[in-house]
Amino acid sequence: MAWSREQLQGALRQGALVFIPLGLAVLLLVFLVARRGEVARLDRELRQIQGQIRLSQQELTRVAPATPTEQESWEQSKGVVDDLLPRDPALPRLFEQLARVGSEVGVVGLAITASAPAATPFTVGAETLQTRAIPIRVSFRGSYMAAARFMGGLRQTRRFLTVDRLTIQREGPAMLAVELQLRVYSTGT
Structure with missing residues (x-):
């Protein structure tokens, strides 16, 4: 029996319709088998x-x-830091503490004035706090011992403060004139 051209083409089409999906399935299976090691590694x-x-x-x-x-x-510890670096600058309280120290050590003519505060970064450990530095000028007269005791008494204020400048002038045989430029810090606005 001889096949006609149309019959031959029809048979090829039917075979192609069967073999093409089968070929794709075989290719997919080969691809997955080849990738099985990589999938296992990623799973591990x-x-x-x-x-x-x-x-x-x-x-x-x-x-x-x-x-x-x-x-x-x-x-x-937090309370100590809050005391040393309060939110409110509380200058009247600080002025009272300085006046008390001055009175205890025997200085005379104690004058305390504050200037406008300036924002200053302040580092505590790894943390930087935004603080205000308040410049304060303190002046008084007294003996050498009274001046030294006043300087030591600054610790009694229990505040973070720095002495920017200290000026001492002799005012007679037993009297000194002292001027301090301090900075007192607070975290308040």
Whole structure:
């Protein structure tokens, strides 16, 4: 039996319709088999990362919360910093403290004046606070010992302060004139 040209073309089309999808399926299977090693490697890496995450989460749950003693210590430390670097500059209170120190050590003619504050960055550990530096001028007269005690008494103010300038002039055999330029810091606006 001889096939006609149309019959031959029809048979080829039907065979192509069967063999093309079958060929694509074989190619896909070969591709997946070739990539199986890479998929397995990625699966192992994913499981390893998930295991590390689980271990990290377990470590986080093992950290004990702060004890009441630790919390109290932190609060006290925060209170000390708040005293040294208050939000409100509280200049009248500072002036009273300086006047008390002056009175205790025996200086005379104590004069205290403040100037306009300036914004200043202040670093505490790794943290930088935005602070205000308030320039204060303090002047008085007294003996050498009274002046030295006044300078030592600045610590009683319990404030962060810096001495920018100290001028001492002799005013007679037992009397000195002292002028201090201080900066007092606060975190207030």
